[in-house]
């Protein structure tokens with residue numbers, strides 16, 4: 001397993017040089033942030049990003065993400081042009097030897113939270129989600145009152161998208177994902193790039209928009225849709241975990257043994273009621289996910305892919321992008337690496353005996 005860390009490019013308040021100082025972190029997860037959604041990523045720009053990361057003593061291990069144009073998700077005739085661009089970006093990644101591509105297929109909004117800075121008793125802050133609050137938001141209001149998304153869309157643009165999705169059910173969205181995968185996975189396979197779909201976050205429909213990567217049944221369908229190792233999963237414990245019915249430990253082992261987990265996002269959450277949760281520190285005792293058991297199952301599956309500590313809290317007075325401060329994610333990386341080393345060593349001892 002390679003431990004990685006997300007970096008949002010030169011605009012990130014956390015410099016690459018600081019990330020390099022976190023023990024155990026060898027890889028960077030990043031993207032090009034100035035390319036319009038749907039355009040092909042120019043090879044030179046990806047090469048420059050890679051060179052910048054390598055100059056800091058790290059590897060560019062994962063692209064997270066190349067956004068999928070809404071026309072692809074909507075199945076519009078223009079999708080073929082956007083898919084061709086997507087294939088071109090994948091080929092460029094392959095030529096540069098960047099092994100993993102994380103992407104998602106969520107309509108309109110990807111990650112969704114209702115509060116980006118809930119104060120914890122210890123003075124830290126964290127991101128939370130409450131479904132009743134989501135239901136109370138008027139997404140067609142003049143000013144969209146959804147944390148993190150207030151300025152993402154112009155009002156008319158959002159209204160047009162919502163109208164376009166109004167008649168779409170999950171079956172149609174699946175068809176469009178399958179069309180996309182049949183077109184891009186063969187290119188990824190021949191380019192040496194492993195695609196890794198990120199589950200829906202949170203794992204249920206919001207604002208009446210369909211969502212299709214919510215749990216085990218969906219992941220089963222996904223891996224079968226194009227039966228190729230290049231068609232894989234980003235196993236995000238914090239995205240799948242809010243569903244109380246999800247057995248994270250068994251399922252991460254199941255897909256890892258199939259060779260379909262290429263990237264792991266590890267974070268912990270605390271559930272409140274049915275569809276309500278807050279993100280916590282990474283340790284098992286902090287939330288409802290048995291992080292040790294997840295890591296143990298991954299080790300038992302002989303996992304060799306990438307992992308990153310996902311969202312952290314804001315601690316020690318740090319300010320910055322919600323979920324993506326340096327301090328708590330660095331603590332998370334250390335905790336996860338400590339678990340991993342311990343588990344690997346007891347595994348080796350067990351085998352010698």
Ligand SMILES: [Mn+2]
Pocket residue numbers: 198236238239265310
């Ligand atoms: Mn994630």
